[in-house]
Amino acid sequence: MKRTRKLWLANSLVFLVVLVAGIFIFERATHRNDTWNRVQQRQTLKIGIDDTFVPMGFRNKQGQLIGYDVELARAACKKLGVRPEFQVIDWSMKETELATGHIDAIWNGYTITPERREHAAFTNIYHKSYQVLLTRKNAGVNQPQDLHDKQLGVQSGSSGYTMFQTKPQALKQYLKTKPVQYDTFDKAINDVRVGRLAAVLIDRDYANYYLNHETGVHNLKIVATSFPPDEYAVGVRKQDRTLRLKLNQAIQQLHRDGTEQRLARKYFGKTTAKQ
Template sequence: MKRKNKLIIGNLVVLALLGLVLGTVYYRFNHRTDSWKSLQNEKTLKIGIDDTFVPMGFRDKNNKLVGYDVEMARAACKKLGLKPDFQVIDWSMKETELNTHHIDAIWNGYTVTPERKEHVAFTKPYHRTGQVLLTRDDSGVNQPQDMRGKPLGVQSGSSGFTLFQTNPQDLKQYLTSAPVQYDTFDKAINDVQVGRLGAVLIDEDYARYYLAHSHPKIPLKIVPTNFPPDEMAVGVRKEDKTLRKKLNWAIQELHRNGTEQRLARKYFGTPQPPQQKQPMQPQPTQKP
């Protein structure tokens, strides 16, 4: 009888401890608080990036972290009196890294999508880009329809390849064969230059960076497409309403004082790519 009572008491203790743990987890996930004060105290903003994403965030020949988004983030943090602490993360785990507080923001060519809005809060979009065709000047390709009978290159797993598959009316319908898949854009661009491909479907930001910095021997040109554009924003935790408001203000200031235009010229070779028909130009607001 005593042994049975001890077993019952032991089970009750285990259940009580389990209830305490589950209650703590539930409270933490359902009573999250705005972290702005702690960010101010630490004077640091932990930013999650993929440091291989040219031209938004990558390593230069000296292994220094550079890129359009990297410099935008540094300039915005300076406005807010914070030091950016760039954390290289597994990009497939970015939302988990954010919501477990390993990072405070996702800022690295982060495209706004309905699915991502379920997990994070986005700032106002600050940059718009899209998919274009990169082709030789003498290819005769001036619009997607001109790709009839010409081989197309794509990067496996890229957003461009996804759009190519889900929006067949924009390009796929004009091809007579399946696109050639590459693991990197530079290999596809090389095949465009030597005439193995009619064009490569590529992110416009990457295409403009390549043309501005690689100076290819064979003249290349960008041909617009009708694929829907991507809007980029900074992702923060949903409870971090103050941080979101502060970042919106800082980004607006970077647009207003010319910093964004300077960085666009530096990394894309132009302050306003043609694909960006409605540039992200927020109206000036007072400091929050």
């Protein structure tokens, strides 16, 4: 009996040692994979963007990179004591760029979706928008149903295209043909303007900014859809828990000190909803 008890105690002790060692090894591995220390050492945060996504990140007429997300990222990096290094990426390959370490974050109107959660971790939501149709006033598109015999454009890899595929009742059910896919929105908008497309599925903030700042757009209009809101957040690697925490803290500070609201008025003509 005593021997059995000693054996049980010995086995329990071995199990405990293995368990503690396993936890220690896991934590060390997780810590090594967390790149915050590396970001601090090089004093640079590599941010992946699509530099045609108005008004989140785009080029002005002088070729300078501007936009709501660009300025918000710069302000957040200042809070973190690092420099932002913006890298233009193929938007359809954004999660791959993140996973391979070419960038540290995706910060460019990056909408939270279940599919994206499989490949990235998100900060807290900092902005919301909606998917709309941008069309010509004479194209005969006043509601999604009017696209039944017309051609639609979408951006590959965009949240709008994801919603188009996963929520067919909002728009896809009305189309007879597959939408034309573009690598950037500006190309799709140009095809709307010249009549090659009836409409493009696009972010409302982009459409509003385009109509308010571009010339020769008096013949374009916005048509609402029933898609749920886009919730924007910064995407990082799942193991980068420290970076995610730091970004959340910086964004919260920018909300409290009024920076976020100032940028919202500048690029959206309004303040963002309180988070």
